[in-house]
Amino acid sequence: MAPTTGQERRPGAGGSGVAVGGAAWFMLYLLVAVTPLMIAVLADPPPGRDLWTEISVGLGFVGLSMLGLQFAVVSRFSAVNAPFGLDAVLQYHREISYVAMAFVLAHPVIIFVRRPEMLEVLNVVEADWQARFGVLSVAALLALVATSVWRRPLRLRYEVWRVLHGILATVVVIAALLHIEQVGYYVDGPWKRTLWAVMSLAFVALLANVYLIQPLRIRRRPWRVTSVTPANGSAWTVELSPVGHDGIRFVPGQFAWLTFGRSPFAVREHPFSIASSAEEPGSVQFAISEAGDFTSRIGELEPGTRAYLDGPYGVFSYERQEGPRFVFVAGGIGIAPVLSMLRTLADRGDSRPCLLLLGNPSLEAAPYRQEVEELGDRLDLTVVHVLDDPPQGWEGETGFIDGDVLDRHLGEGFERARYFLCGPVPMTDAVQAALAERGVPTDHVNLELFELV
Ligand SMILES: Cc1cc2nc3c(=O)[nH]c(=O)nc-3n(C[C@H](O)[C@H](O)[C@H](O)COP(=O)(O)OP(=O)(O)OC[C@H]3O[C@@H](n4cnc5c(N)ncnc54)[C@H](O)[C@@H]3O)c2cc1C
Helix, strand or coil: CCCCCCCCCCCCCCHHHHHHHHHHHHHHHHHHHHHHHHHHHHCCCCCCCCHHHHHHHHHHHHHHHHHHHHHHHCCCCHHHHHHHCHHHHHHHHHHHHHHHHHHHHHHHHHHHHHCHHHHHHHCCCCCCHHHHHHHHHHHHHHHHHHHHHCCCCCCCCHHHHHHHHHHHHHHHHHHHHHHHHHHCHHHCCHHHHHHHHHHHHHHHHHHHHHHHHHHHHHHCCEEEEEEEEEECCCEEEEEEEECCCCCCCCCCCCEEEEEECCCCCCCCCEEEEECCCCCCCCCEEEEEECCCCCHHHHHHCCCCCEEEEEEEECCCCHHHCCCCCEEEEEEHHHHHHHHHHHHHHHHCCCCCCEEEEEEECCCCCCCCHHHHHHHCCCCCEEEEEEECCCCCCCCCEECCCCHHHHHHHCCCCHHHCEEEEECCHHHHHHHHHHHHHCCCCHHHEEEECCCCC
16 A cells, blocks of 8 residues: 555654644634635625624624534544544534534524514525525534434434434535525625635535545455454454555554445444554454444454455554653553554564553453563563452552552653553543643643544
């Protein structure tokens, strides 16, 4: 496979470049977000409209633009994700949607407050099409946010939610564009029309990219399951080999979205960290723990099953954070990206000291315990098991990984070490807080969360 095409830029490929890339993307985002507002400002004010109506229209335009940009934010564009990391980008996607919603809602709210007679447009049976499209767009937006915020209380399965999310998002944007088109004030005149047409086409192109182009790109690079083997702690090692291409270039610690046995257009794609060494890109291994309906059937996968892999993504890698020594803190299957980093360090003959704190209920439940201990022969690696349900006679660490455990094992010069935490949120929160209390700079601490939604 070509080393860079379609991939995120290598983490660690230059801190200032990354910062500049991030700032440039953010400026572009702001520019696109306010472009419709500029179109509106430059337009001749329609007759008989007061300033508040104009303000409300401007806010609505910015909100819509931000919503359209959400398709770019979630498009998994390598160049956009590289400076921030996909998880940070998705976090931004979640949080900025509240801001966009506030802008969009401000549009009808201001109009209704200033001109209560306009409330009539809510009667969609009798209202005209411009009002119907406006109401449809806002209703779809409210449903979109509600189903995302309350997905669990509403008992929406992830896959169902994801399809619904895509449909609602498309309805929000298309209905809003039709609403603007029907109102027509701001899209008259050749250059305003052209500008607006370009914006609308860009939104549609982003939609096509998410639902069509990316799956087609993934389809060109199929994989095959070569083995599925059980590991400790209800985990499975799934190995994939490339079919008709030369595999994937990744940095240790990154993850990919996996789809098995179906077309890449399937909605059942799940993110998993690559657990194998980056020095062996020809075949990749994933360490998958049984969690729900998809993962609990991983053990039933037959060798030979077709697979599709979208990635690599993520910035959780020691390559992004070179330091004199490394401290890895993993809980349960959080060992997966750490395993990839340790295997890569070993394959590269790296002699820097590594400390691995592993939190599990018991040694038997600790996934990849054996593999980790064997890596000690090839690395300057200290492994500390912290068991919350230890067997009788266990003399090691017990309970959860906390400040006291850190104090006993971090050793001299711990402030200069680089930290990589992956595991249950209470564990990563506690360790993060304890490290901050001990004066470890926050930019030395890297986090991978297995919860995206
Ligand atoms: C960056 C990242 C790396 C990960 N790496 C690993 C790994 O190496 N090994 C491992 O065992 N697990 C990993 N996970 C977690 C794994 O993706 C989920 O456990 C799995 O998708 C759950 O699917 P399920 O249907 O079996 O469980 P469910 O019970 O359906 O889901 C449990 C929870 O997982 C999340 N989830 C479910 N489906 C998806 C999906 N398609 N995409 C995103 N999140 C979803 C939801 O929050 C859901 O509530 C990773 C997650 C992320 C975000």
